[in-house]
Amino acid sequence: MKKAILFSIVMAIIGAIGGYLIGMYTFSYYTNDMRALILEQVGTKEQFYLLTMAQSAIYALFTAFTGYLMSTRLGLMRKLTFEKESLKRVCIQVSALGILFFLDAPIFGYLIPEVAKEYDKGITLPYFLGS
Numbered sequence: 001m002k003k004a005i006l007f008s009i010v011m012a013i014i015g016a017i018g019g020y021l022i023g024m025y026t027f028s029y030y031t032n033d034m035r036a037l038i039l040e041q042v043g044t045k046e047q048f049y050l051l052t053m054a055q056s057a058i059y060a061l062f063t064a065f066t067g068y069l070m071s072t073r074l075g076l077m078r079k080l081t082f083e084k085e086s087l088k089r090v091c092i093q094v095s096a097l098g099i100l101f102f103l104d105a106p107i108f109g110y111l112i113p114e115v116a117k118e119y120d121k122g123i124t125l126p127y128f129l130g131s
Contacts, residue, residue, distance in 0.1 A: 003068070004065055004068040004069055004072075005065070007064055007065075007068050008060075008061050008064040008065040008068065009061070010064075011060045011061065011063075011064035012057045012058075012060045012061040012064070013057075014060065015056040015057045015059065015060025015061070016053045016054075016056060016057035016060075017053075018056055019052045019053040019054070019055060019056025019057060020049050020050075020052065020053040020056075022052055022056065023048055023049035023050075023051070023052030023053060024049055026052070027045055027048055027049070105119045
């Protein structure tokens with residue numbers, strides 16, 4: 001039970017960070033009318049970010065705890081290990097895909113006008129981290 005709680009807390013922290021970034025990302029893409037409505041109900045942008053952070057953290061906490069208990073009872077739990085060759089292969093693949101991600105603007109922005117419009121707005125840190 002101790003391991004399940006510890007695992008859940010770690011996942012909740014990760015969920016909180018992700019939730020905050022998603023809050024920043026989604027708020028930046030709402031229309032002005034929608035932003036005004038949100039601010040009227042919530043207060044400030046920061047409070048909106050904190051609400052999305054709390055929602056994500058609670059969801060991560062619950063699902064991580066439930067998943068951990070289910071996996072141990074069903075015999076699905078394995079020790080987490082890394083093999084040097086597999087880790088190297090994953091790092092190469094992730095690097096290649098990261099480069100492809102940055103080619104999105106010049107390739108698809110040139111071919112699809114709607115994509116070009118989005119990139120004309122500029123890539124903000126919340127957009128980059130949220131995507």
